[in-house]
Amino acid sequence: MMRTRPLKVALLGCGVVGSEVARIMTTHAADLAARIGAPVELAGVAVRRPDKVREGIDPALITTDATALVKRGDLDVVIEVIGGIEPARTLITTAFAHGASVVSANKALLAKDGPALHAAAVEHGQDLYYEAAVAGAIPLLRPLRESLAGDHVHRVLGIVNGTTNFILDKMDSTGAGYQEALDEATALGYAEADPTADVEGFDAAAKAAILAGIAFHTRVGIDDVHREGMTEVTAADFASARAMGCTIKLLAICERAADGKSVSARVHPAMLPLSHPLAGVREAYNAVFVESEAAGRLMFYGPGAGGAPTASAVLGDLVAVCRNRLAEATGPGESAYAGLTVSGMGEVVTRYHISLDVADKPGVLAQVATVFAEQGVSIDTVRQQGRGDGSGEASLVVVTHRAPDAALSSTVEELRGLDTVRGVASIMRVEGE
Structure with a gap:
């Protein structure tokens, strides 16, 4: 039987992703209610620019006081899609303290303070879910955390940034130089006005830290990830790669050492054989290749960014958290029992x-x-x-x-x-x- 009292959800941020989350919550309200077992109600939306027209959202829900919103005390779930470290960190921990679980897409914060956020969630008996933080719509963290929970993951190798993959793909397929390919990515909206976080590998490094932590049950922070950008990749490098039967990709690589006693995480450009499944990932798509003891080789592929794809992952987490709420339980939290050594790049x-x-x-x-x-x-x-x-x-x-x-x-x-x-x-x- 469906519970009639709705679960109340607050939304922090209403940009490209947040607006899609609100739209889906509204247009698919009946389906979400059926899947959860109770209706969900958008109870408030915190924004920086209250005067902006937001189609489909009741203006009465809009507020600039995010702190007051998460302190209401009657919220079941807070969705955080504002990004950055602060005020997101304080808002998330405040939400926990006031009885709400959290769904986040904040890769930078999770890579920096994931253990502390998980501890706060446990302290207050709440959930912290963040499928959207790593690869947009691609179901990746939940399979690693749950589907492969009984397996032994050896390696995670992935293209986790669509901007850099678009640029490198254009350099490879058209012979364009780096700047020319970047200009095209910017014109098409794949690259930000300041693309530093993407092309210098910061975005991928944060995702690598999250992936490594989940895959190897070991705390891996952003400072543990070796990072190199792709701005120095040239047409000559692609010519050399082609001579070897390879292409070039910016890869996030998380792997367990052969002796099983340490792990490493790194982001850098690399030559990849054309026979490898990741070599055929084109345009702005993402893909992650997982190698494990029992399951063998698995590949997860799809759009890694964008409003609708990322919102899809957020809503998937929302459904899971709401179901836990109704069952008066919490889902899997941080798993860091292995406590393996995180080795440096030199090793x-x-x-x-x-x-x-x-x-x-x-x-x-x-x-x-x-x-x-x-x-x-x-x-x-x-x-x-x-x-x-x-x-x-x-x-x-x-x-x-x-x-x-x-x-x-x-x-x-x-x-x-x-x-x-x-x-x-x-x-x-x-x-x-």
């Missing part, structure tokens, strides 16, 4: 593609190979080609076997000191093999 083992500008004369290859050998980095393939322009220089491309990142860094520093090496044109990791 990560992977392959590398290194492009050098060198003197075109005998003995250069032997000198370069000696440096690699001294650092314990094994060479897989070498390709050297003179430029034929009378400059006396050549291009030398080295692809390594798997080696620790620290050894690679030391190798590059040694190479820079050789008289025969004019410059290190590019360094890129090779993943997915």
